[in-house]
Amino acid sequence: xxxxxxxxxxxxxxxxxxxxxxxxxxxxxxxxxxxxxxxxxxxxxxxxxxxxxxxxxxxxxxxxxxxxxxxxxxxxxxxxxxxxxxxxxxxxxxxxxxxxxxxxxxxxxxxxxxxxxxxxxxxxxxxxxxxxxxxxxxxxxxxxxxxxxxxxxxxxxxxxxxxxxxxxxxxxxxxxxxxxxxxxxxxxxxxxxxxxxxxxxxxxxxxxxxxxxxxxxxxxxxxxxxxxxxxxxxxxxxxxxxxxxxxxxxxxxxxxxxxxxxxxxxxxxxxxx
Amino acid sequence: xxxxxxxxxxxxxxxxxxxxxxxxxxxxxxxxxxxxxxxxxxxxxxxxxxxxxxxxxxxxxxxxxxxxxxxxxxxxxxxxxxxxxxxxxxxxxxxxxxxxxxxxxxxxxxxxxxxxxxxxxxxxxxxxxxxxxxxxxxxxxxxxxxxxxxxxxxxxxxxxxxxxxxxxxxxxxxxxxxxxxxxxxxxxxxxxxxxxxxxxxxxxxxxxxxxxxxxxxxxxxxxxxxxxxxxxxxxxxxxxxxxxxxxxxxxxxxxxxxxxxxxxxxxxxxxxx
Numbered sequence: 001x002x003x004x005x006x007x008x009x010x011x012x013x014x015x016x017x018x019x020x021x022x023x024x025x026x027x028x029x030x031x032x033x034x035x036x037x038x039x040x041x042x043x044x045x046x047x048x049x050x051x052x053x054x055x056x057x058x059x060x061x062x063x064x065x066x067x068x069x070x071x072x073x074x075x076x077x078x079x080x081x082x083x084x085x086x087x088x089x090x091x092x093x094x095x096x097x098x099x100x101x102x103x104x105x106x107x108x109x110x111x112x113x114x115x116x117x118x119x120x121x122x123x124x125x126x127x128x129x130x131x132x133x134x135x136x137x138x139x140x141x142x143x144x145x146x147x148x149x150x151x152x153x154x155x156x157x158x159x160x161x162x163x164x165x166x167x168x169x170x171x172x173x174x175x176x177x178x179x180x181x182x183x184x185x186x187x188x189x190x191x192x193x194x195x196x197x198x199x200x201x202x203x204x205x206x207x208x209x210x211x212x213x214x215x216x217x218x219x220x221x222x223x224x225x226x227x228x229x230x231x232x233x234x235x236x237x238x239x240x241x242x243x244x245x246x247x248x249x250x251x252x253x254x255x256x257x258x259x260x261x262x263x264x265x266x267x268x269x270x271x272x273x
Numbered sequence: 274x275x276x277x278x279x280x281x282x283x284x285x286x287x288x289x290x291x292x293x294x295x296x297x298x299x300x301x302x303x304x305x306x307x308x309x310x311x312x313x314x315x316x317x318x319x320x321x322x323x324x325x326x327x328x329x330x331x332x333x334x335x336x337x338x339x340x341x342x343x344x345x346x347x348x349x350x351x352x353x354x355x356x357x358x359x360x361x362x363x364x365x366x367x368x369x370x371x372x373x374x375x376x377x378x379x380x381x382x383x384x385x386x387x388x389x390x391x392x393x394x395x396x397x398x399x400x401x402x403x404x405x406x407x408x409x410x411x412x413x414x415x416x417x418x419x420x421x422x423x424x425x426x427x428x429x430x431x432x433x434x435x436x437x438x439x440x441x442x443x444x445x446x447x448x449x450x451x452x453x454x455x456x457x458x459x460x461x462x463x464x465x466x467x468x469x470x471x472x473x474x475x476x477x478x479x480x481x482x483x484x485x486x487x488x489x490x491x492x493x494x495x496x497x498x499x500x501x502x503x504x505x506x507x508x509x510x511x512x513x514x515x516x517x518x519x520x521x522x523x524x525x526x527x528x529x530x531x532x533x534x535x536x537x538x539x540x541x542x543x544x545x546x
Contacts, residue, residue: 098404129371130291130363130368130371135369
């Protein structure tokens with residue numbers, strides 16, 4: 001009878017979501033603009049006949065994509081089995097948002113607070129031919145890039161650092177210590193260079209500011225050592241320009257097996273990219 | 274001095290064009306709607322300060338893509354070298370239209386009349402997961418498809434036939450004899466089945482009607498022999514539904530080395546897809 005109990009009592013549902021961010025003003029619900037969170041909340045609310053709020057793991061910016069955004073929402077006294085929500089939502093959501101999975105999570109689960117790491121991919125397009133078919137999914141860089149130098153520089157990012165030099169946050173009083181578990185750059189195919197980064201949390205525009213810096217290194221305008229300089233001096237003016245949003249994709253959000261809410265929610269409210 | 278003569282006298286310029294057709298109401302210029310031909314003509318006309326008309330090889334429909342559409346236009350007393358038009362147009366055209374190449378052609382060259390073959394690719398997406406990132410570039414088919422049966426059926430298309438059973442043209446008095454040089458279906462990757470067809474010319478909706486018929490065969494609703502039946506009986510009602518436009522891409526238009534205008538233009542004016 002656990003199934004019945006589960007359905008009629010409170011549930012906390014975890015969603016894994018993919019979206020093409022091109023048409024959206026980012027993840028986060030906004031009063032007047034089309035957003036991914038707003039679209040999913042409206043679809044759920046219309047279907048259930050009562051307002052539903054979902055909590056996302058990452059507040060991706062306008063034009064940024066996701067293959068593995070996560071979110072959670074609570075449901076009470078609803079007879080619909082959790083697994084059915086995947087199809088219910090997919091047929092009702094627009095073609096550029098998909099629910100990848102839908103499952104019950106512990107009542108304490110919080111998609112943002114409980115994330116132990118997030119992985120982003122940034123894609124550079126390096127062919128000089130105009131990028132007709134994928135211009136919304138990669139940054140067409142006009143310079144020849146050396147992925148080996150870019151990868152050397154990326155390696156300096158691994159570890160626990162104050163990453164203030166890579167943020168564009170207005171409020172610099174916030175804690176900007178982050179742990180970067182993985183950072184690498186490689187030539188994925190003749191036309192594409194991929195930059196992958198996994199960290200516990202990210203500051204506002206952090207991946208795109210690092211991506212812009214990597215381009216300066218890859219084209220030879222900055223030395224590889226500039227990466228350590230920016231980390232050491234925590235000075236945004238030493239970093240490269242902010243890379244455009246369309247090259248960025250949130251690949252996956254990871255949680256530990258035994259999730260506990262150890263962080264204060266406000267403390268990670270700046271965790272956007 | 275041939276260069277100077279060439280520039281100051283009349284030129285016939287051949288363009289190879291790629292575009293993502295999603296935003297456009299097809300190739301052909303229309304009074305009020307956004308089209309690829311209209312966009313290129315406006316860009317050229319604005320740049321040159323006088324009206325320019327271009328002639329395309331194929332009138333692709335709304336939502337259909339091209340990697341190798343061709344077109345030609347004539348230019349008189351213009352000092353700009355032909356090869357410069359590639360960059361001139363690419364920086365001015367929107368991100369979803371690109372000029373791949375730009376070269377002088379014989380004055381008699383006509384992009385549509387002189388084409389000896391066109392190759393189209395139709396892409397079927399067969400994974401049941403919602404196709405978030407490529408839904409504008411392939412047809413998400415809800416059924417399991419057998420590409421071996423589809424390929425067997427495609428082979429019946431090769432040769433010279435009356436293909437009336439695969440057109441949706443209103444005027445059935447037009448000549449519907451076409452020569453199909455190549456037709457094949459294969460599993461391109463675990464999620465995609467590709468249908469490639471090369472023919473001298475195509476009738477209205479011909480590739481999409483064949484693609485829809487191939488799906489019926491691939492899912493087991495039609496026998497492989499239905500393909501020969503449709504050709505023999507020239508009956509549209511025996512064919513499958515018209516496949517949606519987003520799966521279709523004009524890959525290449527071929528010309529013979531020594532192009533001669535042997536066909537009457539009106540005779541191929543129905544040559545659209």
